[in-house]
Amino acid sequence: MTQKTIIKTTCPRDCYDACGIAVVTSEDGRIKVLGDPDHAVSRGALCGKCAIAYNGAYLDPKARLTQPLLRSGPKGSGQYRPVSWDEAVQIIAEQLQQIVAESGPEAIWHTHYTGTCSAIAGGFPQRFFHKLGASEVDPDSICNAAGHAALGYLYGTSSDGFDPRMAKDAACIMVWGANPSASAPHRHKYWLKETPAKVIVIDPVRHETADQADLHLQPFPGSDAALAYGLLHVLVREKLIDQAFIDAHTIGWDELAPTIAKADPAWTEAATGVPAADIIEAAKIYGGGPALLWLGQGLQRQPMGGNIFRAIGLLPAATGNFAKPGAGLLYLNGGAKRGTDGDYLEAPHLRSNERQVVSHMDLVDLLRDRSRARALFTWNINIAASNPRQADLRETLNSDDLFHVAIDLFPTDTVDHADIILPAASFLEFDDLVTSYFDLTVSPQVTAKAPMGEALPNQEIFRRLAKAMGYADAELFEPDSAILDNLARQLGQKDFTALKVSGTVQRWAQPVMQFPDLKFPTPSGKIEIASRAAEEAGFPLVPAATVDARPAKGHLRLLSPASKWLMNSSYHNDPKIGAKLGLQNVAMHPDDAAARGLTAGQPVRVSNSTGTIDMVVELADTLPRGVALAAKSRWPKLGGLTVNALNPGTKSDMAESSSVHGIEVEIASI
Numbered sequence: 001m002t003q004k005t006i007i008k009t010t011c012p013r014d015c016y017d018a019c020g021i022a023v024v025t026s027e028d029g030r031i032k033v034l035g036d037p038d039h040a041v042s043r044g045a046l047c048g049k050c051a052i053a054y055n056g057a058y059l060d061p062k063a064r065l066t067q068p069l070l071r072s073g074p075k076g077s078g079q080y081r082p083v084s085w086d087e088a089v090q091i092i093a094e095q096l097q098q099i100v101a102e103s104g105p106e107a108i109w110h111t112h113y114t115g116t117c118s119a120i121a122g123g124f125p126q127r128f129f130h131k132l133g134a135s136e137v138d139p140d141s142i143c144n145a146a147g148h149a150a151l152g153y154l155y156g157t158s159s160d161g162f163d164p165r166m167a168k169d170a171a172c173i174m175v176w177g178a179n180p181s182a183s184a185p186h187r188h189k190y191w192l193k194e195t196p197a198k199v200i201v202i203d204p205v206r207h208e209t210a211d212q213a214d215l216h217l218q219p220f221p222g223s224d225a226a227l228a229y230g231l232l233h234v235l236v237r238e239k240l241i242d243q244a245f246i247d248a249h250t251i252g253w254d255e256l257a258p259t260i261a262k263a264d265p266a267w268t269e270a271a272t273g274v275p276a277a278d279i280i281e282a283a284k285i286y287g288g289g290p291a292l293l294w295l296g297q298g299l300q301r302q303p304m305g306g307n308i309f310r311a312i313g314l315l316p317a318a319t320g321n322f323a324k325p326g327a328g329l330l331y332l333n334g335g336a337k338r339g340t341d342g343d344y345l346e347a348p349h350l351r352s353n354e355r356q357v358v359s360h361m362d363l364v365d366l367l368r369d370r371s372r373a374r375a376l377f378t379w380n381i382n383i384a385a386s387n388p389r390q391a392d393l394r395e396t397l398n399s400d401d402l403f404h405v406a407i408d409l410f411p412t413d414t415v416d417h418a419d420i421i422l423p424a425a426s427f428l429e430f431d432d433l434v435t436s437y438f439d440l441t442v443s444p445q446v447t448a449k450a451p452m453g454e455a456l457p458n459q460e461i462f463r464r465l466a467k468a469m470g471y472a473d474a475e476l477f478e479p480d481s482a483i484l485d486n487l488a489r490q491l492g493q494k495d496f497t498a499l500k501v502s503g504t505v506q507r508w509a510q511p512v513m514q515f516p517d518l519k520f521p522t523p524s525g526k527i528e529i530a531s532r533a534a535e536e537a538g539f540p541l542v543p544a545a546t547v548d549a550r551p552a553k554g555h556l557r558l559l560s561p562a563s564k565w566l567m568n569s570s571y572h573n574d575p576k577i578g579a580k581l582g583l584q585n586v587a588m589h590p591d592d593a594a595a596r597g598l599t600a601g602q603p604v605r606v607s608n609s610t611g612t613i614d615m616v617v618e619l620a621d622t623l624p625r626g627v628a629l630a631a632k633s634r635w636p637k638l639g640g641l642t643v644n645a646l647n648p649g650t651k652s653d654m655a656e657s658s659s660v661h662g663i664e665v666e667i668a669s670i
């Protein structure tokens, strides 16, 4: 039998699960990336997409970027020649210095997100950009900024969620606008199945998690604030609110009275499409005992996403669902809750100018304006697939006078437009640290193999760039080993070596209660149902029972949530995943298809004033009438423009964030 070594590590993808991984290397050097059977989340199996991609594209030198490349032909032509790391960083440093001298560092922009969520590869590069004085595209504006802003008004924080171990004490788990069956597969498979709680899913789509729930409410997209008020109406009527809690720990409850009174089940049914009986049942279950509320990220990617979050966020406040077992709400659990010091990791003190920030929704306009943007770094992100105005963005990225450095593992569409391409090492190739954004755990990312070709971890790339720029600050050169020990200590561990030995650990041995002392980090210290800060920012004092207008005649509302087979745009280039994805399809209710004379498998043109793309019809009675669905983030170069070519980049009501689930389209046969 061939001798094997097994290295245990953690998946650092932008995923609720943070699975434990066992990397098995046989004597002949062959590697298998498997789910760690001893890990509490993965229990021996990765999700389908990672099981394929980590053993496919991630290990395939032909799929990966393996050396620095310098553009040798017109932009977008894909012509590059290999250069050494020294040459690459030298060219970049010279360009940056010239731009700084002529236009100031503010003309250098960087955009990044969650290609890897490990701490150093995700955070350390910020030290370089702070020192440089570069400008930054607001990372969360492509994903979840509206929800963060809304919960900030209400609770003073959006990153301090319930401890999922509380599920054993809950009478109800309400999953509102998330699809764990795709975006958190192990939560779908185990967490939601093993809880004694009744599970309620609120989602326009009857996805697998909704299908398996005790109760599924199917509101029309963008009508959730009204639904929240409908639930509050029943909670008040049935005396299921906790008046003592409201009196002691909230401000502004009475301001809600007129809207709650209006939102009786009949009104709410008309506003949302959810049957009155289901609204009453859901409120009774939610109000009947300790309840956990999971606020999905898809939910707030709506034109009124911020208001919707403020309205739904009222439910745990009205029912006193904090500081007791089985109670709470969760959007994300941030690293800071466990003790990570973001300022240590990113060193903002290195900055000597004021940071300029724009929303992802404004990226195209920014990049077209040479008086504001002369250089762009893209790292941990694939804007050419994931961002709005896809066709415009591609054209903009082709500008000869925009100096573009792309750092990635793979030759994505974004990378194809760069002047210089730098190959990043994968998470299997360096040590790092992962804090799940669901569980309150701390996990090691452990080197399991040598970097592919000349690829380097993000942090090492930015150390080399700092040296080439002539910087001397110690923070820019701090070695990974020292950072990992410091982070491990911040997170309550002895050091990183100890964490490697223990593997994933819970930050606290026993489940922790949410807001245990019932002090909320708002200006008043209470839950701000009425928020002066929100009012000063131009929002209503209390959330409104908004309902988006139904699509114009003949139009459909297009949702483009997470695909089961992709991690955002990652993995489309893996041939086995590509085969599973097949042609780009758009799902719709059979009645909507029939009304257009369309049948399953038929090629159609999907269009609106932003763009037109061709897709194939899928019939899905899991969707409400009037709603179409095309999953997000395929690679344009693997089949033509994708769903973001239909996305105008309209901002949600709060934080200039994405409202991508608010798009309307027309669909017609070709």
Ligand SMILES: Nc1nc2c(c(=O)[nH]1)N[C@H]1C(S)=C(S)[C@@H](COP(=O)(O)OP(=O)(O)OC[C@H]3O[C@@H](n4cnc5c(=O)[nH]c(N)nc54)[C@H](O)[C@@H]3O)O[C@H]1N2
Binding pocket: 014, 112, 113, 114, 115, 116, 121, 142, 143, 144, 297, 301, 379, 380, 381, 382, 383, 385, 386, 387, 407, 408, 409, 410, 412, 424, 425, 426, 427, 458, 560, 561, 562, 567, 568, 569, 570, 632, 633, 643, 644, 647, 660
């Ligand atoms: N239509 C539509 N569009 C959407 C959404 C939607 O719901 N609908 N959702 C939005 C959301 S929520 C998000 S978060 C964004 C996500 O969009 P992106 O942030 O663009 O996510 P990915 O497409 O996965 O891109 C991450 C890139 O990072 C690379 N990467 C992985 N590890 C590393 C590393 O260690 N170093 C470097 N340098 N690169 C690495 C990957 O190869 C990948 O190319 O998409 C948004 N776009």
Ligand SMILES: Nc1nc2c(c(=O)[nH]1)N[C@H]1C(S)=C(S)[C@@H](COP(=O)(O)OP(=O)(O)OC[C@H]3O[C@@H](n4cnc5c(=O)[nH]c(N)nc54)[C@H](O)[C@@H]3O)O[C@H]1N2
Binding pocket: 014, 015, 016, 143, 144, 176, 177, 178, 179, 180, 182, 183, 184, 202, 203, 204, 205, 207, 219, 220, 221, 222, 223, 224, 296, 297, 298, 299, 302, 559, 560, 561, 562, 563, 564, 565, 566, 567, 568, 569, 661
């Ligand atoms: N497999 C896989 N997993 C992923 C990702 C991926 O791309 N693929 N992406 C990761 C990232 S970056 C993120 S942000 C998370 C996102 O994961 P989720 O938080 O689950 O968000 P989405 O997948 O965008 O959308 C979730 C659900 O929101 C619903 N929704 C849309 N509009 C509304 C509405 O108006 N009301 C209600 N009630 N529901 C609505 C959609 O129908 C969808 O089922 O997943 C992460 N995990």
Ligand code: SF4
Binding pocket: 011, 012, 013, 015, 016, 017, 018, 019, 042, 046, 047, 048, 050, 051, 184, 185, 186, 567
């Ligand atoms: S992407 Fe999520 S489900 Fe898949 S292996 Fe990674 S952590 Fe697990």
Ligand SMILES: [Mo]
Binding pocket: 014, 142, 143, 144, 297
């Ligand atoms: Mo996201």
